[in-house]
Amino acid sequence: MTTPVRSRARRGRRGLVRQVPLRTHWLLLSVLVLTLTSALLLQGWTRHMFGTEADGAAPSQGANGSVPAQVRDGGPVIDAATGRTTRPAAGTLALTFDDGPDPHWTPQILDVLKREGVHATFFVVGTQVADHPELARRILAEGHQIGIHTFTHANLAQAAPWRRSLELREAQQALAGATGTTTSLLRPPYSSGNDALTDADWSALQDASRSGYLTVLTTLDSEDWRRPGVPAIVANATPKSADGQVLLMHDAGGDRSQTVAALAELLPKLKAAGFRFATVGEATGLPQVQHPATTADHWQGLALLGALTTSDWVLTVLGWLLWGAGAIGLLRMVALVVAARRHKRLRRRGWGPPVTEPVSVIVPAYNERAGIEAAVRSLLASDHPVEVIVVDDGSTDGTADLVESLNLPYVRVIRQANAGKPAALNNGLRHARAELVVMVDGDTVFERDAVRMLVQPFADRRVGAVSGNAKVVNRGGLLGRWQHIEYVVGFNLDRRLFDLAECMPTVPGAVGAFRRSALLRIGGVAGETLAEDTDLTMALCRAGWRVVYEERARAWTEAPASLGALWRQRYRWCYGTLQAMWKHRGALGQRGQSGKLGRRGLLYLLVFQVLLPLLGPVVDVFALYGLAFLDPVRIIGLWLAFQALQAATAVYAFRLDGERLGPLWTLPLQQVVYRQLMYLVVIQSVCTALAGSRLRWQRMQRYGTLQVPPPVAGG
Amino acid sequence: MVIDDTAQLDPATHPDRTVAAPLPPVFVDASGRRQRRVRRAGRLLAVPAAGYLVLLASNLLGGPAVHAPFLPQPPAQSADTPSGAAPGEPSQAAEPDPAASPAATRRAAAPTTHRATDAPPTGPGAAESTTAPGTGTPTSAAPPTPGHGKPSSPNSHKPTKSP
Numbered sequence: 001m002t003t004p005v006r007s008r009a010r011r012g013r014r015g016l017v018r019q020v021p022l023r024t025h026w027l028l029l030s031v032l033v034l035t036l037t038s039a040l041l042l043q044g045w046t047r048h049m050f051g052t053e054a055d056g057a058a059p060s061q062g063a064n065g066s067v068p069a070q071v072r073d074g075g076p077v078i079d080a081a082t083g084r085t086t087r088p089a090a091g092t093l094a095l096t097f098d099d100g101p102d103p104h105w106t107p108q109i110l111d112v113l114k115r116e117g118v119h120a121t122f123f124v125v126g127t128q129v130a131d132h133p134e135l136a137r138r139i140l141a142e143g144h145q146i147g148i149h150t151f152t153h154a155n156l157a158q159a160a161p162w163r164r165s166l167e168l169r170e171a172q173q174a175l176a177g178a179t180g181t182t183t184s185l186l187r188p189p190y191s192s193g194n195d196a197l198t199d200a201d202w203s204a205l206q207d208a209s210r211s212g213y214l215t216v217l218t219t220l221d222s223e224d225w226r227r228p229g230v231p232a233i234v235a236n237a238t239p240k241s242a243d244g245q246v247l248l249m250h251d252a253g254g255d256r257s258q259t260v261a262a263l264a265e266l267l268p269k270l271k272a273a274g275f276r277f278a279t280v281g282e283a284t285g286l287p288q289v290q291h292p293a294t295t296a297d298h299w300q301g302l303a304l305l306g307a308l309t310t311s312d313w314v315l316t317v318l319g320w321l322l323w324g325a326g327a328i329g330l331l332r333m334v335a336l337v338v339a340a341r342r343h344k345r346l347r348r349r350g351w352g353p354p355v356t357e358p359v360s361v362i363v364p365a366y367n368e369r370a371g372i373e374a375a376v377r378s379l380l381a382s383d384h385p386v387e388v389i390v391v392d393d394g395s396t397d398g399t400a401d402l403v404e405s406l407n408l409p410y411v412r413v414i415r416q417a418n419a420g421k422p423a424a425l426n427n428g429l430r431h432a433r434a435e436l437v438v439m440v441d442g443d444t445v446f447e448r449d450a451v452r453m454l455v456q457p458f459a460d461r462r463v464g465a466v467s468g469n470a471k472v473v474n475r476g477g478l479l480g481r482w483q484h485i486e487y488v489v490g491f492n493l494d495r496r497l498f499d500l501a502e503c504m505p506t507v508p509g510a511v512g513a514f515r516r517s518a519l520l521r522i523g524g525v526a527g528e529t530l531a532e533d534t535d536l537t538m539a540l541c542r543a544g545w546r547v548v549y550e551e552r553a554r555a556w557t558e559a560p561a562s563l564g565a566l567w568r569q570r571y572r573w574c575y576g577t578l579q580a581m582w583k584h585r586g587a588l589g590q591r592g593q594s595g596k597l598g599r600r601g602l603l604y605l606l607v608f609q610v611l612l613p614l615l616g617p618v619v620d621v622f623a624l625y626g627l628a629f630l631d632p633v634r635i636i637g638l639w640l641a642f643q644a645l646q647a648a649t650a651v652y653a654f655r656l657d658g659e660r661l662g663p664l665w666t667l668p669l670q671q672v673v674y675r676q677l678m679y680l681v682v683i684q685s686v687c688t689a690l691a692g693s694r695l696r697w698q699r700m701q702r703y704g705t706l707q708v709p710p711p712v713a714g715g
Numbered sequence: 716m717v718i719d720d721t722a723q724l725d726p727a728t729h730p731d732r733t734v735a736a737p738l739p740p741v742f743v744d745a746s747g748r749r750q751r752r753v754r755r756a757g758r759l760l761a762v763p764a765a766g767y768l769v770l771l772a773s774n775l776l777g778g779p780a781v782h783a784p785f786l787p788q789p790p791a792q793s794a795d796t797p798s799g800a801a802p803g804e805p806s807q808a809a810e811p812d813p814a815a816s817p818a819a820t821r822r823a824a825a826p827t828t829h830r831a832t833d834a835p836p837t838g839p840g841a842a843e844s845t846t847a848p849g850t851g852t853p854t855s856a857a858p859p860t861p862g863h864g865k866p867s868s869p870n871s872h873k874p875t876k877s878p
Contacts, residue, residue, distance in 0.1 A: 024754060024757060028757045031761045031764045031768075032760065032764055034764075034768060035764040035765075035767055035768055038767070038768055038771050042771065079786040082786070085786070086786050169777070169778025170775075172779050173774060173779065183781075184781055184782065209783065213781060284786075286786070286787065287787075291781075291782075293779055294779070297779040300773060300777055300778075303773070303774060304770075310767065527740075528739065528741045529740065575742075578742070579740070579741035580741075582741055582742065583741050687753070690753045691744075691749060691750040691753040692743055692749040693744075693750055694740075
């Protein structure tokens with residue numbers, strides 16, 4: 001929301017003309033955003049579409065007409081392709097555990113089983129295997145069997161065919177990656193006995209069977225997921241007959257201490273009663289349940305585990321970054337408002353004795369025919385004595401001729417061959433007769449008292465430069481309103497903060513006043529950056545001068561009216577600011593006024609105008625992710641809260657400037673186009689800076705609609 | 716790109732910078748070496764990212780081929796279990812031990828005898844389940860399908876599904 005407003009670009013600069021386009025960064029950005037989106041989709045699927053309901057909690061309902069009778073009345077191990085079933089041999093109990101592996105409970109259960117010398121079958125959830133591959137390996141190493149329980153504990157009956165297939169394949173890959181084996185056994189989540197199969201269940205089983213799976217249902221439910229107490233679990237799990245049974249228990253999905261305790265009690269008891277424990281495969285005489293995975297499958301599985309771990313890791317890091325960014329943003333809003341209040345109080349004191357000495361106004365102009373007359377006339381109408389120096393930087397549209405033909409008093413025209421804005425400013429500085437100089441863009445119109453207000457702070461001997469208050473004149477349309485908001489907030493909040501902290505990084509080229517002697521001592525305006533105003537201001541700060549903000553010195557300026565023009569302007573500003581920051585990076589370690597600029601101003605710019613915008617694409621992707629997978633109400637609430645805060649600070653800034661609040665309704669809309677444009681500009685600038693490419697000095701189309709608007713009501 | 720920024724601030728070394736030759740623009744690297752290096756760094760970011768995408772795609776599209784083993788015939792239930800008794804249903808067994816103890820203990824006692832024989836209860840033909848799902852012919856008096864009840868000898872029956 002901050003904008004150091006500065007002068008416009010309209011110069012073709014020698015030495016900066018050759019443009020080496022650097023576009024690969026957009027490709028890179030697309031790939032990275034796509035990758036992040038995929039990682040988030042994976043994360044959303046594995047973590048937030050995970051079926052968290054307990055297996056028994058979703059009783060199957062619905063027609064079961066298509067379930068063959070032989071299956072409905074058959075054994076719990078089903079080959080849905082043929083409709084054949086089988087069951088454990090009599091007196092045999094196939095102990096099965098669903099939902100694991102769990103880092104806390106599975107090892108305890110494995111310990112009990114080992115102590116009792118019992119082998120069981122674990123129906124594992126793919127994401128759990130991916131999280132704890134070592135547990136899956138231990139399960140197999142201790143002689144147990146593994147079946148899959150889908151990848152995300154999905155209800156296969158309600159899933160689309162592609163999702164059914166995906167759930168099985170990913171679970172199998174996770175298993176292959178973790179253990180190097182595959183399994184032919186499937187237990188669908190939310191299943192129970194054969195008689196509970198519905199048509200939907202049956203179609204899921206048939207799909208699974210086509211993929212090569214045998215389905216293992218249960219005949220005896222310990223109902224341990226209800227946590228009914230150890231005795232109840234033992235009672236539930238005790239067979240009522242000598243028939244072979246497939247007994248259902250759970251080793252994950254919540255507190256399983258009762259399961260562990262019940263198991264320790266149950267195993268000796270049933271063994272004493274003559275039951276034999278076996279894996280599902282052994283109990284039903286299946287030839288081979290576990291197969292070694294092929295090398296390709298094993299590596300593919302490892303890749304899946306790697307992808308899951310990576311996305312976990314990336315998301316954790318980015319999540320923290322976003323929280324950090326949110327916190328910093330919040331702090332900044334508070335700091336801005338507090339600083340603005342204080343600044344306002346301090347300004348009431350005034351600057352000391354009134355400054356009445358004449359002022360030289362330098363107007364660098366390159367092809368400014370459309371607006372130059374209005375600009376010069378507005379300066380001459382000042383209530384402060386001025387001389388105006390128009391420096392024509394080799395215009396081709398007759399700007400200089402136009403000004404000369406006006407025959408205005410106190411106006412001089414200096415012509416130079418096109419050499420760029422810094423050279424024009426330096427030329428004007430050499431010709432200026434007064435010690436106080438005001439620099440104005442040729443497209444900016446001053447209010448009557450603006451020059452007087454602008455030089456009053458020079459009553460303070462320590463002040464070397466003063467920033468005025470630039471306002472957008474063309475506020476029509478969304479783009480105009482957005483920029484208007486940005487200017488008002490940037491000037492009334494950010495600039496006041498900079499002023500209080502004595503680290504003003506920019507006096508806008510559109511409206512600023514300087515001590516001529518101070519400028520000459522630092523060597524005038526340098527031409528190494530595209531933001532000569534920022535560069536100049538930073539150099540002044542580093543030379544020990546104070547740079548202050550005078551909000552009463554208002555000038556009206558024309559903002560870009562198209563997205564393309566806005567893009568070019570912001571690209572130049574951002575890139576120029578980066579250049580100036582880099583040029584003055586030495587201020588970070590210096591003492592005094594220079595150190596204040598370095599440690600306060602430069603760091604502020606770095607965080608809020610470079611680093612946070614770079615996070616912009618991540619914020620957008622995360623917002624969509626939150627809407628899709630997290631609680632949308634909470635995400636929207638969070639967003640609204642942040643918007644409300646931003647709106648509140650904007651309202652405050654508008655109040656400070658006596659602006660009508662009307663245009664603020666467009667503030668929430670900034671989130672869609674404007675914000676993206678702003679962060680893409682930063683990305684482009686940073687990439688250009690890193691690559692060291694040259695770039696053309698862009699220019700802006702002018703329309704010559706400038707004039708000071710009538711004073712606003714309520715001002 | 717290396718800027719001697721202290722020199723600029725010193726009026727002694729640059730008494731009149733306004734006419735001094737301009738320094739090269741900040742960041743611009745005329746040699747193009749940095750651009751190449753940045754491109755390489757970009758590739759260093761893009762290649763793993765693209766690799767991740769490819770892996771993810773392969774994971775989402777692929778998966779190990781699984782082949783269900785041939786399902787053996789259901790093993791015979793214990794002789795005392797009426798054929799076709801639903802699992803878990805208390806069977807009215809012809810157990811020669813009509814002890815009036817609770818059903819659970821009574822049933823639990825039954826397997827002990829089987830256990831003593833150290834073999835799965837491969838009973839006579841009567842022990843066959845009523846449903847022979849593979850053939851779909853409910854045969855109560857069919858001849859036993861030898862071997863199917865024995866978990867130890869399943870390999871004699873090749874899975875018909877496997878290639």
